[in-house]
Amino acid sequence: MIIGLLISCSRNEMVKEYFDTHGMNYPVDVIGISLLGIDYAGIESEEMTEPGARDFVEDGIMFIKMDLQKQNPGIFMHGAAGIKADKTVFYRTETGDVGLMVRVTGYGQGEPSKEIESRIEWVDLKERFWKYENYAYYIRNELYMWEFGGWLFE
Structure with missing residues (x-):
């Protein structure tokens, strides 16, 4: 139990250090989302x-x-220790519905989860440091309230 906790903390430290050296807020950076x-x-x-x-x-x-900002990166993006969101897209579907998408990049260390393993990019293979990109889309429901709609790539 203690060894697992230490390994988890050291994995998060590498991601935290990466965020710090790249001027990003850890564990969730949303500075790139803008009009x-x-x-x-x-x-x-x-x-x-x-x-x-x-x-x-x-x-x-x-x-x-x-x-x-209220998300747990590890749950939101399959084991990521930190996430960065940027590149806002205002979209219309073929059915005429409109919404917003943002690119979300999850960063982690160690073995990636099976759900994303085939789509990760290794940042540092020696340190087993990886990143994974997807687009989160948001829609307005029938009450005109914004809500998370899902992922572009499942």
Whole structure:
């Protein structure tokens, strides 16, 4: 039990050190989520000038930041010790639904979980330090409340 706890702490230390040296907040960094530099998928950038569009996106961005900051990285991203979110995408589906996506990168050390093992990128193979990227999408429900919709890649 104690050995497992020590191993877990040392794994988190490498990720924490990586975040610190790259100017990121540990264990969850949401600084990269913003209205500036937003990408569009299925939406024309001119649509942001329509009444309510900017408020819709700003409200969603605030919700996403708060939602991610309360997440446990290890549960949210299959064993990650820290997560970084950036690259906001305002999207429209083929059915006409609109929402927001953010790129989420999970960082961990040791053996990655089976769910993500095939899609990880090794940052440092010797130290068994890895990262994994996915896109979290957020939607507004029937009560017009923002909520986590799921992952782009399952």
